[in-house]
Amino acid sequence: MAEIGSSVEISGSLASSTLPPPRTRIFKIIVIGDSGVGKTCLTYRFCAGKFPEKTEATIGVDFRERLVEIDGEKIKIQLWDTAGQERFRKSMVQHYYRNVHAVVFVYDVTNAASFRSLPAWIEECKQHALGTEVPRILVGNKCDLQDSIQVGTDVAQQFADAHSMPVFETSAKNPNSQGDGGNCGGANSDHVEAIFMTVAHKLKSQKPLVLSQPPEGSGVTVNLNRGTDDGGGGARSWGCSSC
Numbered sequence: 001m002a003e004i005g006s007s008v009e010i011s012g013s014l015a016s017s018t019l020p021p022p023r024t025r026i027f028k029i030i031v032i033g034d035s036g037v038g039k040t041c042l043t044y045r046f047c048a049g050k051f052p053e054k055t056e057a058t059i060g061v062d063f064r065e066r067l068v069e070i071d072g073e074k075i076k077i078q079l080w081d082t083a084g085q086e087r088f089r090k091s092m093v094q095h096y097y098r099n100v101h102a103v104v105f106v107y108d109v110t111n112a113a114s115f116r117s118l119p120a121w122i123e124e125c126k127q128h129a130l131g132t133e134v135p136r137i138l139v140g141n142k143c144d145l146q147d148s149i150q151v152g153t154d155v156a157q158q159f160a161d162a163h164s165m166p167v168f169e170t171s172a173k174n175p176n177s178q179g180d181g182g183n184c185g186g187a188n189s190d191h192v193e194a195i196f197m198t199v200a201h202k203l204k205s206q207k208p209l210v211l212s213q214p215p216e217g218s219g220v221t222v223n224l225n226r227g228t229d230d231g232g233g234g235a236r237s238w239g240c241s242s243c
C-alpha cells in the first residue's frame with residue numbers, strides 16, 4: 001500500500017510541473033439602478049454573506065468578489081456596485097460598461113419611482129453598446145417590507161417579459177422573508193445567493209461565438225461557431241431583445 005501511495009505522489013508532482021495551472025474565469029457583473037434601492041446591500045450580502053450594518057451612497061463604483069465553484073470549476077464572480085446618484089456616476093460610467101458579462105437591474109419594491117426609472121437604466125446600457133447577447137436580470141429588492149410594497153409582482157413580471165429578462169424578488173436584509181404568495185413572493189422569489197448563482201450558471205453554460213473565416217476566395221460567408229474559450233463577451237442571448 002505504501003508503494004502505491006508514493007507512486008501517486010510522484011505522478012501528481014509530474015502533472016503539476018508539466019500542466020499549466022487552471023485559469024480562473026472572472027465574470028464581471030454590473031449592478032445598476034436608482035440610488036437607495038439596495039445595490040450595495042445585495043452585493044455585500046452575496047460576497048460577505050450578511051447584511052451590512054451601515055451603508056453610504058456609493059461614489060463611482062465599488063467592487064466585490066467571490067470565488068465560487070460550479071461543476072468543479074472555480075469561477076470568480078466580480079460584482080460592480082455602481083452609484084445610483086447621477087452626480088457620483090459621471091466620471092466612472094465609461095468604465096462600468098467595458099467587458100461586461102451580465103447586468104443586474106435593481107429596483108426597490110417599496111419605491112415605485114425606482115421601478116419607473118428602469119427604462120432609463122436600460123437605455124443607458126444601450127447607449128454604452130451593451131449588446132443583446134449580454135444576459136440581464138431584474139431584481140426587486142426589499143421584499144421584507146411587506147406593508148410598504150408599491151410595485152406588484154404582476155407589473156414587474158410584465159415589464160421583465162417585455163424586455164426578455166427574468167425577474168426575481170428578494171430582500172438583501174432578510175432573504176428568507178419573501179412574501180407568502182402576496183405581492184412580493186410570486187415571481188421567482190428567491191434568495192440573494194441563488195439569484196447571483198443563477199447568473200453565474202448561465203454565464204458558465206455559455207460558449208462564446210467565434211468567427212471562423214472561410215479560406216480566401218472561397219466565396220463562402222463567415223460562419224459563427226461555438227468556441228471553447230472563456231465564457232466572456234460573445235455569449236448567447238439570454239437578455240433583453242430591445243436593449
Ligand SMILES: Nc1nc2c(ncn2[C@@H]2O[C@H](COP(=O)(O)OP(=O)(O)OP(=O)(O)O)[C@@H](O)[C@H]2O)c(=O)[nH]1
Pocket residue numbers: 033034035036037038039040041042055056057058059082083084085141142143144145170171172173174
Ligand atoms: N428593509 C430593507 N432595507 C434595505 C434592503 N436593502 C437595502 N436596504 C436599505 O436601503 C438603504 C440603501 O441601501 P444601499 O445598498 O446603500 O443602496 P444603493 O442602491 O447601493 O444606493 P447608492 O449607493 O446611492 O446607489 C440602506 O439604508 C439599506 O440599509 C432590504 O432588503 N430591506
